[in-house]
Amino acid sequence: MNITYYGQSCFSVIVDGKHLLFDPFISENEMASHIDIHSIPADYILLSHAHADHTLDAVSIALRTGAKVICNFEMHDWFQDKGVTNTHPMNTGGSWQFEHFKVKCTVAQHSSSFGDGTYGGNPMGFIISTHDLSFYYSGDTSLTLDMQLIPNWAQISFAVLPIGDNFTMGVDDAILASQFVKTQKVVGVHYDTFGFIKIDHQQAKTQFANAGIELNLIQIGESIDL
Ligand code: NI
Numbered sequence: 001m002n003i004t005y006y007g008q009s010c011f012s013v014i015v016d017g018k019h020l021l022f023d024p025f026i027s028e029n030e031m032a033s034h035i036d037i038h039s040i041p042a043d044y045i046l047l048s049h050a051h052a053d054h055t056l057d058a059v060s061i062a063l064r065t066g067a068k069v070i071c072n073f074e075m076h077d078w079f080q081d082k083g084v085t086n087t088h089p090m091n092t093g094g095s096w097q098f099e100h101f102k103v104k105c106t107v108a109q110h111s112s113s114f115g116d117g118t119y120g121g122n123p124m125g126f127i128i129s130t131h132d133l134s135f136y137y138s139g140d141t142s143l144t145l146d147m148q149l150i151p152n153w154a155q156i157s158f159a160v161l162p163i164g165d166n167f168t169m170g171v172d173d174a175i176l177a178s179q180f181v182k183t184q185k186v187v188g189v190h191y192d193t194f195g196f197i198k199i200d201h202q203q204a205k206t207q208f209a210n211a212g213i214e215l216n217l218i219q220i221g222e223s224i225d226l
């Protein structure tokens with residue numbers, strides 16, 4: 001599966017030619033200043049929670065592309081108010097078969113509010129299952145024992161996990177999360193963007209490698225195959 005990283009927790013994957021874009025925060029991310037948000041393709045936009053570092057560019061990209069926005073119910077209401085009418089409301093624990101993939105919403109232990117103060121519902125993670133593989137994006141979360149349930153729902157080929165600490169899991173807990181969900185491949189996100197979450201890349205990779213897990217840190221704007 002081809003995955004492109006756009007900085008912070010924003011990434012996209014291609015499923016049957018459709019672009020699934022997660023948590024777009026680009027236009028105010030100084031580390032992503034070389035990314036042109038007007039050229040990012042999207043058929044679906046999946047939002048883990050309402051915080052601005054996950055949703056800032058969602059309205060503009062949704063209005064430009066007509067992409068379907070998949071998010072929790074309270075966020076769906078907020079997007080409808082902004083004129084984004086192509087939304088699909090979900091909530092924690094629920095799953096839905098879309099045309100090209102299935103989404104299951106998982107528990108995330110975090111908070112969720114929009115930049116304007118509007119309540120943003122429960123934060124969530126997603127298991128995305130396609131015809132050839134499944135992957136897990138945890139969203140912003142602490143390590144939770146609930147992650148041990150995930151192998152009951154899908155065999156995970158890779159996980160996209162926050163590793164920046166302070167606001168979310170750091171490296172040590174992300175390694176435990178990888179073990180809980182039974183994957184040996186991780187894409188690290190939610191690091192380096194702000195002072196509180198700067199990490200030592202080599203040390204992080206070494207810690208994962210010592211646990212038998214491959215940590216992928218993708219350059220912003222680059223794509224890899226997983
Ligand atoms: Ni957050």
Ligand code: MN
Binds near residue numbers: 051140167190
């Ligand atoms: Mn965040």
